[in-house]
Amino acid sequence: MIDFLNRNIFKPHPELLVFLVVALGFLLGRIRYKAIALGAVTGCLVAGLFLGAQLKVPIDGTVKSLFFIMFLFALGYRVGPQFFRGLKKDGLPQVLNAVIVCVTGLLVSWVFAVLLGYGPGLGAGLMSGALTQSAAIGVAQDAIGTLPGLSPADIKNEQNLVAVGYAVTYPLGTILCAMLLANVLPRLYRKDLAAESAQLAAELDAPDSDPDLAEGYYEIVLRAFTVDRPDLAGRTIDDFEAQQKGLGRRIYITRVRRDGVILEHDQSTALQLGDTLAISALRGDLVAFDARVHVGAEADDVELLGYRTETLHVIASEKAQLGRTIAELRREPFMAGVYVDKLYRAGSEFPYRLSTELERGDTVLLTGPKRLVDPAGRAIGKPVPTSFATDMIWVGLGIFLGGCIGIPALTVSGVPISLSTSGGGLIMGLIFGYIRAKYPTYGNVPPGAQWFMDTLGLCMFVAVVGINAGPSFTDGLSEAGWGLLLFGAIATVVPLLVGFGVGHYIQKIRFPILMGVLAGGQTTTAAIGAIGETSKSQIPTLGYTIPYAVGNVLLTVWGAVIVLLNH
Secondary structure (H helix, E strand, C coil): CHHHHHHHHHCCCHHHHHHHHHHHHHHHCCCEECCEECCHHHHHHHHHHHHHHHHCCCCCHHHHHHHHHHHHHHHHHHHHHHHHHCCCHHHHHHHHHHHHHHHHHHHHHHHHHHHHCCCHHHHHHHHHHHCCCCHHHHHHHHHHHCCCCCCHHHHHHHHHHHHHHHHHHHHHHHHHHHHHHHHHHHHHCCCCHHHHHHHHHHHHCCCCCCHHHHHHCCCEEEEEEECCCCCCCCCEHHHHHHHHHHCCCCEEEEEEEECCEECCCCCCCECCCCCEEEEEEEHHHHHHHCHHHHCCCEECCHHHHCCCEEEEEEEECCCCCCCCEHHHHHCCHHHCCCEEEEEEECCEECCCCCCCECCCCCEEEEEEEHHHHHHHHHHHEEEECCCCCCCHHHHHHHHHHHHHHCCCEEEECCEEEECHHHHHHHHHHHHHHHHHHHCCCCCCCCHHHHHHHHHHHHHHHHHHHHHHHHHHHHHHHHHHCCHHHHHHHHHHHHHHHHHHHHHHHHCCCCHHHHHHHHHHHCCCHHHHHHHHHHHCCCHHHHHCHHHHHHHHHHHHHHHHHHHHHCC
16 A cells, blocks of 8 residues: 555655645644643644654755745744843843743753763754754754765754654643643642732733633623703713713713714713613723613614724834833823723733833734724824735745845864854844834735744645654654653753742742743643643733743754754
């Protein structure tokens, strides 16, 4: 059967094997225990190693390089805003902790590789898997390809051993990181992550992050009431809203039906008995107001309540609004009937509070009637309509320029050292991602395109790596021995314990935040998922994004560094 498939399908059309491996890899990646999943990347590597060992069909290296540089640019583009934000004063403690975790991981992996007598391939594989950084595989393989004194056969063997080391150490590394941060450390220090996170959320006045509440509770409501209170008749809409504002309530009359006709909106319109009012409000304010007592009976008027609303992304840029808090922004006249739904900072959602100050480049998600949202957006900054089209000029130019800056090499002791085209792609991705976050009116790469370049790009790269390494996997595993698994587990745990010691005893980082910092520094997505599940809160993610960006950059570069150290 294998001979038939090889002869008629895979050898004449090796590209089909790549897609089969990706399909099986994503299927394997769904294997999950609680918050910990095998993951598509590891699934693609395992599927590639298995089918590669059986079929022995080589895949051209250009395919691997194409997807890898695309992935690294997308990775840099995604984490660039958080990376540069971390260099600001308020992010430096988290950056320092992430650097400590990454440097410790590199040193521990290097020491173990020397003690075990591993070459550059297995040493890099041990580090990549133990620190759960898939991108280091490709960077290490590129670095091995430039080492002097190795024959083409030796280079290929060492490059294949990177995949072997990663495949053995990554699953256990992921599990250990998640268990240590979500369960072991909190229990050792008698910390209730859920209670600690809830307390911190209350201190920060952060929006509730209960997933059930987020699905079933709507803060902004739109209801209809019929005026039957004589004391309300004769008052203008503007007078009514001003009274509510004076009481600290955000309640607005957005439309009026009179004698069966919906009136043109005018703040000077005087209300009459029998009018049906469309009232937009924060739910808590409307409950406190009790409209059925102060306005009249509730009505179900589909046409009146069915006016066009808009959700608009606005980039904060107007000097008059920068530095103002969300609470101050809410009190502006142009915000009447308009609500701040979400806030994005440095490219990711930011759990804002009323005291949060607006910074240049923040993306504010406004919700409300279209006639009110548009002018409010212009008062805050630059409205950015949602677009699903990718700016391929931006992407193509970024990858090209990144590859160009990675070509030049500096020779040290006979060893050529360069960023490589892939490393250059990562750096240019960081820069382009930062520029996009700061000036988001151009260079659009929507989430779907980012996922394609990031996740699928890495999975295609890893699939090719697995297929090419498959024939030598058994020999490589025999060469590595069981020490690879044991010392890989130690290399996972030690950097986390060092980072915890520094963060807890020296930096005094709050426990839920610190767990997020450590998960980010070791770039273990499964760990932050497990922490979130244990804490029942998104508060730990406040410590995750900046270290995750720093960790992705450093651990990717470490792929080349450990090869040079171990040569």
